[in-house]
Amino acid sequence: xxxxxWKMNGSAALLRDFAExxxxxxxxxESVLCVPSVLLACAQSLLRxxxxxxxxxxxxxxxxxxxxxxxxxxMVAAQGTRYVIVxxxxxxxxxxxxxxxxAEKARRVCAxxxxxxxxxGESAADRDDNLTRNVLRRQLLAxxxxxxxxxxxxxxxxxxxAIGSGDTASPGLIExxxxxxxxxxxxxxxxxxxxxxxxxGGSVNARNAAAILACPRVDGVLVGxxxxxxTEFFTICRAAGHRAAAAHAATVVAP
Ligand code: PGA
Numbered sequence: 001x002x003x004x005x006w007k008m009n010g011s012a013a014l015l016r017d018f019a020e021x022x023x024x025x026x027x028x029x030e031s032v033l034c035v036p037s038v039l040l041a042c043a044q045s046l047l048r049x050x051x052x053x054x055x056x057x058x059x060x061x062x063x064x065x066x067x068x069x070x071x072x073x074x075m076v077a078a079q080g081t082r083y084v085i086v087x088x089x090x091x092x093x094x095x096x097x098x099x100x101x102x103a104e105k106a107r108r109v110c111a112x113x114x115x116x117x118x119x120x121g122e123s124a125a126d127r128d129d130n131l132t133r134n135v136l137r138r139q140l141l142a143x144x145x146x147x148x149x150x151x152x153x154x155x156x157x158x159x160x161x162a163i164g165s166g167d168t169a170s171p172g173l174i175e176x177x178x179x180x181x182x183x184x185x186x187x188x189x190x191x192x193x194x195x196x197x198x199x200x201g202g203s204v205n206a207r208n209a210a211a212i213l214a215c216p217r218v219d220g221v222l223v224g225x226x227x228x229x230x231t232e233f234f235t236i237c238r239a240a241g242h243r244a245a246a247a248h249a250a251t252v253v254a255p
């Protein structure tokens with residue numbers, strides 16, 4: 001799975017470029033562009049029927065209709081959207097979203113029959129202080145309280161220090177941390193082993209994607225900056241497609 005996160009970037013013209021590029025190369029992986037909510041209708045009209053899907057970057061975690069500027073999960077779903085990123089660190093930090101709020105957003109996305117892509121991750125200070133496991137566990141337990149077993153959730157492990165910094169986590173560190181996440185999921189959050197898809201995000205680009213996707217526990221990537229360039233984005237999709245094909249071939253030949 002490859003998910004692009006356009007953040008506060010993009011335009012109808014850029015979406016047209018992506019729609020055009022998507023027509024030329026079939027994606028051998030699940031590929032999604034998460035666009036600003038004002039572009040969802042445009043994404044629906046340009047990408048409908050294409051293998052490239054579209055998603056949102058956030059939704060409200062409450063029902064208060066008197067809530068200027070907010071968009072509910074149902075409103076997002078009405079744009080043909082199947083995916084919503086929630087709990088990105090830029091929202092957790094800048095908008096002070098708590099673990100409980102993020103979890104409630106994820107619950108609402110599921111209730112609207114969409115897939116929440118829930119971001120979790122530690123800061124550089126957390127990692128330096130050996131708090132990575134605690135932080136991830138706290139975020140995951142809050143999520144499991146609202147979405148039992150994390151059914152239907154896609155998790156994106158995004159260490160804050162790797163986002164937009166060019167400082168990608170090494171495949172070894174990614175694998176080691178996803179193992180921690182898997183352990184918490186299974187033993188603390190009540191998830192069945194292998195049920196929750198795990199993405200990595202943080203300075204993923206066309207050059208490092210194949211190495212990251214080769215990590216056994218990685219099911220896909222969440223891509224920020226590099227998702228704004230169709231050539232770069234579809235190169236990452238091809239790398240994911242190769243990985244999926246290799247994994248499929250391995251299960252076919254396995255006794
Ligand atoms: P980046 O962003 O790929 O530009 O580091 C990733 C993200 O914020 O999801």
